[in-house]
Amino acid sequence: MAILDTKGRLFGKINLLDLGALLVIVLVIFGIFVFPGTSGSVAQVGAKTVPIEVDLVVRGLNVRNPQQLYDKGLKAGGKTNVIIRNQPHGEIAIKSMQPLPRTINVPQPDGSIKELPDPKSNNFSTDMLLTLEGKAQITQNGPVLGNSKVKIGMPFELEGFNYNFNATVIDLRLKDK
Incomplete structure (x- = not known):
């Protein structure tokens, strides 16, 4: 056979x-x-956790009463929910919130330009600077909040009881332990 x-x-x-x-x-x-x-996120392998501060700028937020938003929703010492790249991160502390004045550039007769206060043609638009603080993992590619890298220029979505809007990262500060 x-x-x-x-x-x-x-x-x-x-x-x-x-x-x-x-x-x-x-x-x-x-x-x-x-x-x-392997289990877990690749970003967490060999990473150390440090405190981080993230500055966000909000431009042209349409709100009827900005002071009510500042007093009830976005106040220093409070918390807000953060969504980064459509991935919920969870609550993060608000370190500070500063309304920004609305200004316009006005050409002068001598050809120069002056920045003057906006005459408020649109009373429902506001700008602000927010500083959030939390814990980030530091990897070789930069800081990671939750499972998302955080870099200047990235959009953050902020959500609370009576608000949901987008902001842009303009600065990152890592704190040493």
Whole structure:
């Protein structure tokens, strides 16, 4: 009796293609259960956690009563929910909140430009500077809040009881422990 017959069967009973497919299936199952891979985020491997301050600027937020928003929602010492790249980070502390004056550039007769207060043609638009503080993990690619890298120019979505708006990161400060 030959080991391999004319139809490609081993010892006349088992097809080599079926044997190969069965071997691949067994190896895949073995790989899934014996070597499941690493758990957790890649950003957390070998990273240290340090306090971070993130400055955000909000431009053109339409709100009827900005003072009510400052008093009830966005106040220093309070907390806000942060969403970074559509990934909820959770609550983060508000260190400070500063309304920014609205100004316009006005050309002068001598050709120079002066920055003067806006005459408030739109009373419902406000600008502000927010400073948030929390804990970030430092990786070789930069600071990471939650599972998202934080870099200047990134949009943050801030959400609270009576507000939901976007802001842009303009500065990062890492604090030493």
